[in-house]
Amino acid sequence: SVPALVLGIETSCDETAAAVVRRKADGRGEILSNVVRSQIDDHALYGGVVPEIAARAHIAMLDGIVRLAMEEAGIGFADLDAVAATAGPGLIGGVIVGLMTAKAIALAADKPLIAVNHLEAHALTARLTDGVAFPYLMLLVSGGHTQFVLARGVGDYVRLGSTIDDALGEAFDKTAKLLGLPYPGGPAVEKAARSGDGKRFNLPRPLLNRPGLDMSFAGLKTAVRVAAERAAPVSDQDVADLCASFQEAAADVVASRAKRALEEFAQMFADVEPVLVIAGGVAANTRLRQGLDEAARATGARLVAPPIHLCTDNAAMIAWAGAERFVLGLIDPLSVSPRPRWPL
Numbered sequence: 001s002v003p004a005l006v007l008g009i010e011t012s013c014d015e016t017a018a019a020v021v022r023r024k025a026d027g028r029g030e031i032l033s034n035v036v037r038s039q040i041d042d043h044a045l046y047g048g049v050v051p052e053i054a055a056r057a058h059i060a061m062l063d064g065i066v067r068l069a070m071e072e073a074g075i076g077f078a079d080l081d082a083v084a085a086t087a088g089p090g091l092i093g094g095v096i097v098g099l100m101t102a103k104a105i106a107l108a109a110d111k112p113l114i115a116v117n118h119l120e121a122h123a124l125t126a127r128l129t130d131g132v133a134f135p136y137l138m139l140l141v142s143g144g145h146t147q148f149v150l151a152r153g154v155g156d157y158v159r160l161g162s163t164i165d166d167a168l169g170e171a172f173d174k175t176a177k178l179l180g181l182p183y184p185g186g187p188a189v190e191k192a193a194r195s196g197d198g199k200r201f202n203l204p205r206p207l208l209n210r211p212g213l214d215m216s217f218a219g220l221k222t223a224v225r226v227a228a229e230r231a232a233p234v235s236d237q238d239v240a241d242l243c244a245s246f247q248e249a250a251a252d253v254v255a256s257r258a259k260r261a262l263e264e265f266a267q268m269f270a271d272v273e274p275v276l277v278i279a280g281g282v283a284a285n286t287r288l289r290q291g292l293d294e295a296a297r298a299t300g301a302r303l304v305a306p307p308i309h310l311c312t313d314n315a316a317m318i319a320w321a322g323a324e325r326f327v328l329g330l331i332d333p334l335s336v337s338p339r340p341r342w343p344l
């Protein structure tokens with residue numbers, strides 16, 4: 001296929017990001033620049049992402065970040081083959097800022113526009129980093145999503161199972177909040193858990209003995225609250241033990257679901273090496289990775305974990321998804337609308 005040089009823009013949550021990625025004719029990817037500006041400090045005071053603040057910060061930062069990404073790549077807009085931006089799912093204000101900026105650049109430079117589904121971009125990242133071939137399984141675990149997806153081709157995905165309530169990152173964040181730990185909760189819970197006893201509190205593993213690949217984390221978070229109330233006043237050691245016990249339960253649920261997903265995959269594609277790729281911020285969690293590693297080994301599968309800065313929200317994955325779509329002729333009109341809710 002043809003090579004593609006694509007600028008990607010990501011503004012769907014609390015990262016303002018722009019990147020330039022090349023997809024070579026042999027299908028391999030190369031990141032020329034990848035600029036991410038996290039808004040964590042803007043939102044920390046409120047204990048979560050405030051949509052209005054996020055949208056305003058994207059407006060303030062995006063132009064400069066796009067310029068930086070182009071400078072670092074050493075190219076001008078005229079050199080691009082296409083401009084890609086997240087068109088959803090995500091917070092509507094931020095998505096509008098990124099998509100309109102991409103439209104303006106596409107119009108001014110006379111380049112095709114590609115409206116990227118943020119979840120598809122997470123799903124395709126392992127092809128950029130590891131050249132993974134279709135079909136493969138993806139586990140997306142972020143602050144907004146927790147789902148198993150079968151990736152059969154570009155634009156061809158089947159959701160096999162997902163959380164029926166909180167996303168796993170959300171459960172980490174809420175657990176941290178109720179234990180008095182800072183935002184974002186995931187890293188704080190993992191850090192506290194290091195000095196904790198994961199067996200002290202016997203927390204539930206919701207839905208675990210039900211068939212299928214759905215998951216549930218709201219009850220787990222509630223169980224932490226109840227255990228914390230019983231242990232009150234909670235000491236630092238109690239917090240550490242609660243965090244470790246929560247993390248054990250969460251990792252158990254995800255690993256057992258992953259094992260089942262891989263078994264189903266092996267049945268569907270008998271001649272294909274089963275591959276599980278992980279994406280999303282929670283994929284940074286060491287205990288979770290360990291559980292997934294064991295699940296993969298138990299089923300003879302390969303676990304592909306892109307570097308953490310490409311698991312969390314970034315624009316290289318948007319540019320790459322744009323490049324994958326561009327070479328297949330999948331471009332969008334300038335009239336394309338943002339889609340705040342847009343399932344894969």
Ligand code: KG4
Nearest residue numbers: 142143144169186187280281282285312313
């Ligand atoms: O993918 P991401 O950067 O943003 C979106 O949600 O789209 O994921 C952020 C989520 C937050 O909920 C954060 O608490 C969680 O990922 N997270 C972690 C860890 N690092 C980030 N959760 C558990 N352990 C971690 N080490």
Ligand code: ZN
Nearest residue numbers: 118142312313
């Ligand atoms: Zn994301």
